[in-house]
Amino acid sequence: MTIFACVNTKGGVGKTTTAVHLAVMLARQGKTLLIDGDPQASAASWAAWRRDNPEYTPSPTTTCLAGKAIFSEGKQLAAGFEHVVVDAGGRDSVALRSALLLAQRAIIPVGASNLDAAAMTDLLTVVELARDYNPDLDVRVLLTRVDPRTKDAVEMLEFLNEQGLSVLTTKVCERVAFRRAIGEGATVHELGRDLVAIAEMDAFFKEVTA
Numbered sequence: 490m491t492i493f494a495c496v497n498t499k500g501g502v503g504k505t506t507t508a509v510h511l512a513v514m515l516a517r518q519g520k521t522l523l524i525d526g527d528p529q530a531s532a533a534s535w536a537a538w539r540r541d542n543p544e545y546t547p548s549p550t551t552t553c554l555a556g557k558a559i560f561s562e563g564k565q566l567a568a569g570f571e572h573v574v575v576d577a578g579g580r581d582s583v584a585l586r587s588a589l590l591l592a593q594r595a596i597i598p599v600g601a602s603n604l605d606a607a608a609m610t611d612l613l614t615v616v617e618l619a620r621d622y623n624p625d626l627d628v629r630v631l632l633t634r635v636d637p638r639t640k641d642a643v644e645m646l647e648f649l650n651e652q653g654l655s656v657l658t659t660k661v662c663e664r665v666a667f668r669r670a671i672g673e674g675a676t677v678h679e680l681g682r683d684l685v686a687i688a689e690m691d692a693f694f695k696e697v698t699a
């Protein structure tokens with residue numbers, strides 16, 4: 490059993506998008522739990538929309554947990570599943586810490602067009618927290634919402650490498666299909682319209698489960 494956590498203190502970087510796609514792809518292989526640990530409950534909303542569309546299957550079992558319960562309750566719940574994905578972050582630092590403690594593999598989505606200092610501080614804070622709370626945690630940065638027309642991702646990659654961070658080779662670009670899929674309680678695979686988006690998610694999945 491592997492427990493993944495999609496974490497970042499910054500919002501809008503693609504935590505929920507990454508978490509729900511990962512959870513559905515894992516659910517194809519075995520019983521999967523998706524823990525929504527963000528008070529904004531976007532993953533839970535996605536799961537609710539998903540229930541209206543029986544053709545979107547398989548589904549992870551989705552539950553909301555807050556703060557310390559992500560670790561304590563999450564640990565107990567996880568025992569009944571083959572795979573677990575936690576969507577955590579936002580400004581709830583207790584939730585973030587609990588998720589980092591529970592997880593074996595952390596994925597930190599970073600908006601590649603967010604080259605501002607504040608976003609970098611957020612990222613490094615999460616990495617530092619992860620190292621403090623769970624030295625065994627495997628931390629991987631995922632460049633998301635990449636604009637292929639700019640060099641932002643290249644610059645970001647240089648920065649992340651300088652920091653000694655492990656960055657996934659797969660980059661997820663800014664694509665309408667991702668926004669549409671989430672809004673429908675689906676994945677880009679299930680919408681089936683954007684083959685490049687599907688390929689990006691498949692590559693991400695392969696890399697992160699290797």
Ligand SMILES: Nc1ncnc2c1ncn2[C@@H]1O[C@H](COP(=O)(O)OP(=O)(O)O)[C@@H](O)[C@H]1O
Pocket residue numbers: 499500501502503504505506507531633634635661662663664665666667668669671
């Ligand atoms: N690769 C992408 N391409 C286009 N839109 C995206 C992408 N990833 C996320 N979004 C959109 O950006 C917003 C924030 O994404 P979300 O996954 O909810 O981030 P977070 O959970 O980190 O706040 C949502 O409206 C989502 O649909």
Ligand SMILES: [Mg+2]
Pocket residue numbers: 504505506527529531532576
């Ligand atoms: Mg979210």
